Amino acid sequence: MDAARLLCAGLLAFALRRPPRSAAFGRAAFAAAFGRAAFAAAFGRAAFAAAFGRAAFAAAFGRAAFAAAFGRAAFAAAFGRAAFAAAFGRAAFAAAFGRAAFAAAFGRAAFAAAFGRAAFAAAFGRAAFAAAFGRAAFAAAFGRAAFAPRRPPPPAAFGRAGRRSAAAAAATAGRSRLIAPTARAGLKTIFIWNGQGGRMEPVCVLGAGSTRYGKLDDSIADITAQASAEAIGSAGIDPKEIKAGYISNVFGIADKQVHLGPVVMSALGIPERPSLSIESACGSGSVSFREAFANVAAGFYDVVLVTGTEKVTHTGTEWTTTYFSYCSDFFYEGQAGASFPGLFASMARAYLGEFGATEEDLAHVAVKNHENGALNPKAHLQKRITVDDVMGSAVVASPLKLYDCCPFSDGASSVILCSEKVARERGGDYVRVIGSGRGGSPAALQGREHLTTIPSTRIAAGEAYKMAGVGPKDVDFAEVHDCFTIAEVVDSEDLGFFEKGKGAEAAKGGRTARGGEMPINPSGGLKSKGHPIGATGVGQVAEVYDQLTGGAGPRAVPDARIGLTQNFGATGASCAVHIFQSV
Amino acid sequence: MGPKQEFAEKAREGLVLARRCSRCGRLHLATAYFCQGCGSGGFEGAALRGSGRVETYTIITVPPAGFEEHAPYAWVVLGLDGCDLRISGFMAGVSAPSDLPVGSRARVAGFDGRGIVLERIPGGAPGAGP
Numbered sequence: 001m002d003a004a005r006l007l008c009a010g011l012l013a014f015a016l017r018r019p020p021r022s023a024a025f026g027r028a029a030f031a032a033a034f035g036r037a038a039f040a041a042a043f044g045r046a047a048f049a050a051a052f053g054r055a056a057f058a059a060a061f062g063r064a065a066f067a068a069a070f071g072r073a074a075f076a077a078a079f080g081r082a083a084f085a086a087a088f089g090r091a092a093f094a095a096a097f098g099r100a101a102f103a104a105a106f107g108r109a110a111f112a113a114a115f116g117r118a119a120f121a122a123a124f125g126r127a128a129f130a131a132a133f134g135r136a137a138f139a140a141a142f143g144r145a146a147f148a149p150r151r152p153p154p155p156a157a158f159g160r161a162g163r164r165s166a167a168a169a170a171a172t173a174g175r176s177r178l179i180a181p182t183a184r185a186g187l188k189t190i191f192i193w194n195g196q197g198g199r200m201e202p203v204c205v206l207g208a209g210s211t212r213y214g215k216l217d218d219s220i221a222d223i224t225a226q227a228s229a230e231a232i233g234s235a236g237i238d239p240k241e242i243k244a245g246y247i248s249n250v251f252g253i254a255d256k257q258v259h260l261g262p263v264v265m266s267a268l269g270i271p272e273r274p275s276l277s278i279e280s281a282c283g284s285g286s287v288s289f290r291e292a293f294a295n296v297a298a299g300f301y302d303v304v305l306v307t308g309t310e311k312v313t314h315t316g317t318e319w320t321t322t323y324f325s326y327c328s329d330f331f332y333e334g335q336a337g338a339s340f341p342g343l344f345a346s347m348a349r350a351y352l353g354e355f356g357a358t359e360e361d362l363a364h365v366a367v368k369n370h371e372n373g374a375l376n377p378k379a380h381l382q383k384r385i386t387v388d389d390v391m392g393s394a395v396v397a398s399p400l401k402l403y404d405c406c407p408f409s410d411g412a413s414s415v416i417l418c419s420e421k422v423a424r425e426r427g428g429d430y431v432r433v434i435g436s437g438r439g440g441s442p443a444a445l446q447g448r449e450h451l452t453t454i455p456s457t458r459i460a461a462g463e464a465y466k467m468a469g470v471g472p473k474d475v476d477f478a479e480v481h482d483c484f485t486i487a488e489v490v491d492s493e494d495l496g497f498f499e500k501g502k503g504a505e506a507a508k509g510g511r512t513a514r515g516g517e518m519p520i521n522p523s524g525g526l527k528s529k530g531h532p533i534g535a536t537g538v539g540q541v542a543e544v545y546d547q548l549t550g551g552a553g554p555r556a557v558p559d560a561r562i563g564l565t566q567n568f569g570a571t572g573a574s575c576a577v578h579i580f581q582s583v
Numbered sequence: 584m585g586p587k588q589e590f591a592e593k594a595r596e597g598l599v600l601a602r603r604c605s606r607c608g609r610l611h612l613a614t615a616y617f618c619q620g621c622g623s624g625g626f627e628g629a630a631l632r633g634s635g636r637v638e639t640y641t642i643i644t645v646p647p648a649g650f651e652e653h654a655p656y657a658w659v660v661l662g663l664d665g666c667d668l669r670i671s672g673f674m675a676g677v678s679a680p681s682d683l684p685v686g687s688r689a690r691v692a693g694f695d696g697r698g699i700v701l702e703r704i705p706g707g708a709p710g711a712g713p
């Protein structure tokens with residue numbers, strides 16, 4: 001800028017400082033004539049920002065000047081929290097946005113490094129602490145007091161320890177105590193993490209109920225209401241406290257009743273409450289549970305009813321087989337004569353060929369589940385069987401025989417879900433939902449990369465473990481989807497309990513028995529307890545509730561603190577996994 | 584005509600109607616609407632020879648309605664030759680595992696009330712080349 005022009009600009013600027021009315025127009029003309037730098041020099045940076053906006057301000061003078069001029073809050077709003085952290089450091093970040101945001105942004109490891117492990121435990125709970133830093137650190141941090149079991153140990157007759165190696169027993173005992181939470185009165189949890197960096201209300205199972213599973217005479221509407229009423233009684237609530245209902249069912253049409261939600265809510269005296277009727281094949285119950293969980297976690301409702309139900313046995317084996325085949329990818333599977341036993345039999349043949357397992361190995365799954373189911377007064381098939389019984393039973397779809405298959409069952413199961421705030425006020429038994437995950441697989445078997453694994457289970461389990469801050473080794477028992485013996489074997493691998501290809505051997509070796517190191521299906525599973533397909537996923541949660549609140553009687557898994565449920569639809573095209581912890 | 588109908592038409596000619604993603608080249612059965620690899624909706628048609636190897640199967644002795652007269656029969660998963668696609672379908676005339684060792688060669692033979700119909704390739708013993 002030459003001297004004359006500079007002088008001219010100076011005089012004009014001086015003149016413009018006075019009459020405010022014409023300032024905007026005058027200053028705009030000034031900027032147009034001499035550029036924005038001259039403008040800032042003449043009128044100051046505040047005027048610059050007012051005239052050209054904060055973005056231009058930052059571009060012209062840098063972000064540091066921006067922060068100095070408008071404050072850090074404005075800085076974060078303008079450039080984002082990541083830029084904020086880069087500019088002012090993580091400590092400033094935490095001070096500005098809170099520790100929850102800090103953890104969401106930088107991860108839990110950074111959180112622990114920044115604020116210490118005590119703060120970590122307070123924020124994420126002791127289970128997450130143990131998962132993150134190991135048992136030794138846990139013991140050092142919380143001492144022996146944290147190890148006190150809530151319930152007295154179960155009778156020796158049902159004890160696991162006596163039937164296992166001392167080392168395995170010690171490992172499990174340490175594990176289950178490790179996760180044992182503080183006394184109820186001392187609970188400090190304000191929120192939980194959803195595994196995606198978000199915050200949620202902690203959700204609890206407040207009560208559970210089930211009809212007997214088997215061949216039932218009552219209508220589908222009746223059995224659905226009966227299970228629901230039992231859950232309401234178990235939870236000790238008034239039906240009017242229920243804010244919404246989630247009702248899962250697949251073949252209501254076979255008993256001339258679809259749209260079951262309003263029918264059940266009306267029977268419970270709360271017709272004005274909203275309900276959702278959900279179908280996701282054999283996984284309907286767990287998918288429904290997940291939707292209910294998400295709604296309570298999000299704070300939409302504080303108390304909800306989750307009921308699963310099915311009534312099909314009156315249609316006979318041929319038509320039940322036919323209806324179920326509609327759950328497959330029908331164009332490629334059901335239409336070509338594939339029954340559900342046939343689809344799982346195809347997985348079984350692939351598994352036996354790939355891993356060298358035998359049909360006898362699979363039979364052990366059935367024997368073990370019948371052993372458990374014989375102790376379950378609500379089970380469909382309450383009888384013990386032998387490997388010879390399985391091997392000698394009629395072939396349904398080779399290599400699967402009748403006793404490799406779960407029965408077609410009628411039945412309904414129900415649970416009450418609520419916020420932890422409500423659960424604590426009630427003072428009764430409840431269990432906390434600490435992990436929830438869902439996943440999908442190619443609908444047709446032919447579209448899967450491997451025929452011996454179910455992708456949806458792996459995805460759902462990964463999500464649930466992440467949310468819960470625990471791993472497969474922390475799980476004390478699991479209720480898994482054993483529609484066929486091969487399914488339980490594959491599930492036990494996909495959930496991370498055993499290495500790929502080792503699940504059949506584990507079952508044969510008794511490792512999944514109630515007294516084994518990883519008890520699977522203490523209820524009897526679908527195989528013996530029965531499989532009313534719309535109810536099964538909810539029934540699994542009811543079993544976990546009973547197990548974790550001391551209500552499982554002779555089939556109790558001793559010292560159980562963490563239970564897992566896995567329930568899938570069709571050949572695992574859809575799946576949900578949930579993890580529960582006693583309080 | 585929808586993709587499933589077109590697929591059935593080709594199956595009657597012993598072919599498998601496939602689609603190759605025009606962006607990433609991934610092959611799909613023609614019943615796909617978007618590429619599972621890259622999400623593209625652009626495909627080029629490709630009719631594959633419907634022959635391959637039996638990867639797994641079952642022999643059904645308790646059939647769904649409509650299949651009573653066919654039982655026992657097999658439902659078979661076939662790995663198609665020269666690509667990583669599989670197709671599955673109905674196969675008559677299989678009553679014992681010895682009738683259909685895994686690895687046997689088979690092909691698409693038609694499409695009717697039994698869906699995709701497969702048949703063994705005569706003399707196609709396990710391990711024989713395509």
Ligand SMILES: [Zn+2]
Nearest residue numbers: 604607618621
């Ligand atoms: Zn693509």
